[in-house]
Amino acid sequence: MQAEIFAAMRQSILDGTADQAGDLARKALEQGIAPLDAIDQGFVPGMNQVGEMYAQHKMFLPDMLASAEAMKAAMIVLEPELKRQGGERPTAGTVVLGTAKGDIHEIGKTLVGTLLTAHGFQVHDLGVDVTGERFAAKAREVGADIVGVSALLTTTMGGQRSVIEVLSREGLRPKVKVIVGGAPVTRRWAEEIGADGYGKDALSAVTLVKSLVQK
Numbered sequence: 001m002q003a004e005i006f007a008a009m010r011q012s013i014l015d016g017t018a019d020q021a022g023d024l025a026r027k028a029l030e031q032g033i034a035p036l037d038a039i040d041q042g043f044v045p046g047m048n049q050v051g052e053m054y055a056q057h058k059m060f061l062p063d064m065l066a067s068a069e070a071m072k073a074a075m076i077v078l079e080p081e082l083k084r085q086g087g088e089r090p091t092a093g094t095v096v097l098g099t100a101k102g103d104i105h106e107i108g109k110t111l112v113g114t115l116l117t118a119h120g121f122q123v124h125d126l127g128v129d130v131t132g133e134r135f136a137a138k139a140r141e142v143g144a145d146i147v148g149v150s151a152l153l154t155t156t157m158g159g160q161r162s163v164i165e166v167l168s169r170e171g172l173r174p175k176v177k178v179i180v181g182g183a184p185v186t187r188r189w190a191e192e193i194g195a196d197g198y199g200k201d202a203l204s205a206v207t208l209v210k211s212l213v214q215k
C-alpha cells in the first residue's frame with residue numbers, strides 16, 4: 001500500500017505534474033504516512049532520478065524545472081505538518097540559513113529549515129544566491145548560533161568557503177558555528193574549508209546543529 005503511493009509520488013516528480021504531487025502528499029497525510037517518509041521515500045527518489053536523467057541527457061532543463069515545481073507543490077502540503085509535529089517548544093537556538101552565492105537550488109535547504117523549525121530552532125532563511133556578506137550581516141543582527149550554507153553545484157561550493165572567510169573577517173567566527181550541506185558536499189570538503197560540520201541530509205543536519213549548540 002505504502003509502496004504504491006511512494007511509487008506514484010516518484011512518478012509525479014518524473015512527470016513534473018504539480019497537481020498530482022500535491023494530491024498525493026494530501027493523500028499520504030490522510031493515510032497517516034509520516035511527512036518525512038513521504039519526502040524521503042516518495043518524492044526525493046524522484047528528484048534523484050531526475051538528476052540522473054538530466055546528467056545522461058535523457059531530460060532537459062524545462063523538465064527539471066517542472067519536476068522542481070512538482071516537488072514544491074508536495075512540500076507546500078507536507079511542510080506545515082512537519083512543523084506542526086514539532087509543536088511549541090522553547091527556542092533551541094538561532095540559525096541563519098541560505099543557499100550559496102550563484103546557486104538557486106532551494107528545495108533541500110528549505111527542507112533543512114523546516115526540520116530545524118520543527119525541532120525548536122528559530123530559523124532565518126535568507127533564500128538562494130546569498131553572499132557571505134549577507135550571511136554575516138544577518139548572523140550579527142539576530143545573534144546567530146549557527147550559519148548553514150547549502151550548495152548544489154560544484155561551481156558554488158566555493159561560496160561556502162567564502163561565507164566562512166567573511167564571518168572570520170568580520171570577527172564573528174568565534175561566536176558562530178558553520179555547517180554546510182548539499183548534494184556535492186562531503187565531510188572532507190567541510191573539513192577542508194574549516195566548517196564545523198556537514199549534514200548529509202536534513203535529519204542529520206538537525207542532529208548536527210543540536211550537538212553544536214550544546215557544545
Ligand code: B1M
Nearest residue numbers: 051104106107108148149150153154181182183199201202
Ligand atoms: Co539543478 N543541478 N541545475 N536545478 N538540479 C543538479 C544539482 C545536478 C546534480 C543535476 C545533474 O546534472 N545531475 C547538476 C549539478 C552538477 C554539478 O554541479 N556537479 C545541476 C545543474 C547542472 C543545474 C544547472 C547548472 C542547469 C543549467 O542551467 N544548465 C542550473 C543551475 C542554476 C543555478 O543554481 N545557478 C540548475 C537549475 C535547476 C532548476 C532551477 C531547474 C532546479 C532547482 C529548482 C529549485 O530548487 N527551486 C534544479 C533541480 C531540481 C536539480 C536536481 C534535479 C534536484 C535538486 C533537489 O531539489 N533535490 C539536482 C539533481 C540532484 O541533486 N539529484 C540538480 C531534492 C532535495 C531534497 O535534495 O537539494 O540534495 P538536496 O538536499 C538534501 C541534501 O543535499 C541535504 O539535505 C537535503 C534533504 O535531505 N542538504 C543539506 C541540502 N542543503 C543542505 C544544507 C545543510 C545540510 C544538509 O546545512 C546547511
